[in-house]
Amino acid sequence: MENSKEQVIQLNLNLIVARGPPVPTIPVPVVAAPPTITVPAFRSEKFSVPEQFDGTRSKLLEFTTQLRMKLEVNHDRFRNDAAKVIYSVSHLEESALDQVVPLVNANLAAPFSSITAFVANLEALFGDPDPRGTALHQLVTLKQGKVDFATYYSQFLRIVANLDYNEKAKIDALTEGLSEDLKDAMTYRTDRPDTVEAYATMLMTIDN
Incomplete structure (x- = not known):
């Protein structure tokens, strides 16, 4: 009988709570995320392009100097050393290009290991022996x-x-x-x- 009374009391309490006024719902404001700001990657100002080198000995120093300056100033425009080498090879013509064509055909992606190796090759082929x-x-x-x-x-x-x-x-x-x-x-x-x-x-x- 005591258990039954407790159950009846509990049921009455539950009924009162159920019939009571609903708890007001407070809307939670949704804060919009700030817009994503894209910071542009740094791009160096484009440096002058070296003239084509045709294998003339007297023009070698001028060409390699201009080439080194271009690659140094605009280093961020080349994704790796291989890209620098390919760019350098693209500025050869006539006999200078003829000399490196076999190396390019053997390894199109990287005919030279570095710019230093590329310049050393040109100096060995077209540089002044004395x-x-x-x-x-x-x-x-x-x-x-x-x-x-x-x-x-x-x-x-x-x-x-x-x-x-x-x-x-x-x-x-x-x-x-x-x-x-x-x-x-x-x-x-x-x-x-x-x-x-x-x-x-x-x-x-x-x-x-």
């Missing part, structure tokens, strides 16, 4: 003549880069090829700088 001897000959014959000092100096730097001259030797060689007017102007100067760069700056100022 760069120091050639530079010495060019330096002896280099004269400023009627051109401005800046033009003469740029030619001097290109030649002397192949020689292991110290600063004094460079200054002496640079002075040797000066025009007579600049030589006369420097005769009365006692403040000759110790570096070829500072010396050239002085000469350029006087020439201007």
